[in-house]
Amino acid sequence: MLIAVLSDIHGNARALKACLGHARERGAQGYVFLGDYISDGAYPQRTMEQVYDCAARYDCRFIRGNREEYMLDYRAGKISGWQDGSSTGSLLYTYENLTARDLDWFQSLEIAGRESFPGSPPLFYCHGSPWAVGGRLEQGDPVAKEKLGELPEKYILCGHTHRLGSWFSGLFERGCQQVVRAGSVGIPLSTPGKAQMLFLHSVEGDMPRWRPEYALVPYDLEGAVRDLEESGLLERGRVWTAMVRHALITGENMVGLLPPYAQALYERDCGRKAPYQEIPEEYWQRAALAYRCETAC
Structure with a gap:
């Protein structure tokens, strides 16, 4: 089984289109989205249309990220004062270009999820960390080690850092956990012009496991930059x-x-x-x- 994992799209519809096309070409049988669908990029509806289309056509799992929480908090009046300018102008632009449907959909999402695909080990997935949507899972962090130890799953997927990679937590003799970072579709760090995504390969046998594969997907970078300017963002x-x-x-x-x-x-x-x-x-x-x-x- 092949699972595509996408995180931190940040409104980069051109990068998302490239990644979804790549996943289809690879024959992905399931999709896991780790949040931060919007904000920072231009024309949010172009991203949301692709997300909704993917949800309608494929077997998908969705959670929300900290950027979706910003939008929900603004709608609820928990935060205020957004205005054009360097501090909050980008957030206000995004909010004004979302629909009630988008915000209601964000509200329906959890901040973490669990999934068991047939014949494969269970997965736990979150945006930042299991305990905070804007948190970070960092190797060597004693808090992360403690919190991860409370999870029964051996495979943990996360985003938020905008970097690909993985590390292990716990003792091998007890069955350590593998934390896998999905990188960023929309604002990939260290790989300009190439969106980052993750594939999980199900490896069957006496001890079923997941094998991560990190993918760098070329996309229309010039178009994405032009969108920032032409949209007024x-x-x-x-x-x-x-x-x-x-x-x-x-x-x-x-x-x-x-x-x-x-x-x-x-x-x-x-x-x-x-x-x-x-x-x-x-x-x-x-x-x-x-x-x-x-x-x-």
């Missing part, structure tokens, strides 16, 4: 969307560097700390200049 999301564009083109992640630097500039000038959602545009622009992140269309 770059104008509305400014530095944040410029970081997304930079990641698409180079495979480099600025999110862990540029926003904290903008926060540090603000704290130095104003004498207080603030979450990046509250950082004035001036500091985003100064940080973008320092990191040579081109913000113009």
